[in-house]
């Protein structure tokens with residue numbers, strides 16, 4: 001973020017802080033405290049890019065979050081959303097893709113601090129060691145997690161979730177074979193590896209155009225307990241707990257604070273993705289995986 005934008009956002013944040021605090025008190029009193037689900041990708045000091053946060057910035061975010069929010073698991077988040085009443089603001093930590101360097105600092109820190117974390121893995125890269133296409137295209141073929149790392153961190157308490165096999169754009173096709181391969185296939189890859197159930201799925205890219213009601217139906221039918229999007233959105237008690245709307249955990253602390261204290265403008269202009277009547281849609285050939 002350039003200096004001018006940072007200055008403008010900081011000014012906006014502080015001029016609306018009183019309004020935010022008043023709204024937060026009102027939500028607490030009426031049981032409408034938000035459940036914010038953050039997503040990170042990579043914590044490292046080398047090869048900075050739009051999906052990397054430095055170690056010290058990440059540690060500072062964890063300290064700030066620990067002071068101001070109940071840091072909870074996705075299943076606890078769903079329970080609070082489903083209950084229709086939650087008085088305390090809460091946040092969840094998730095990671096997407098599966099970068100090897102997260103094992104050096106982020107995951108040890110999260111386990112040490114006892115912060116529940118769900119870690120979404122695109123399984124083809126874990127199984128083959130190939131770098132992610134977006135990293136290869138950027139000239140920085142960063143290493144993905146190995147299967148041994150995923151087993152190790154699952155054992156240490158990190159919840160592992162599925163993120164397709166090939167980091168596919170699920171908005172690109174509603175073909176049942178495609179959805180089964182990417183959604184059921186990634187669940188199966190991880191369950192075979194870990195010997196335990198994998199309950200959550202995160203849609204790659206996670207914008208409105210990267211999801212369809214058919215993809216949500218395939219996740220539901222596959223037995224996932226919830227699906228995460230990534231376009232930026234708040235979850236409030238009484239919402240549908242199956243669809244967890246996530247917020248990008250920006251490396252800039254002011255952006256993180258702006259989101260998590262419920263930006264009145266973002267709330268006003270927020271358009272949630274409609275996953276359709278996924279419980280009623282039946283998909284065929286879901287057993288077909290490659």
Ligand SMILES: [Zn+2]
Pocket residue numbers: 096097163167203204205
């Ligand atoms: Zn991803």
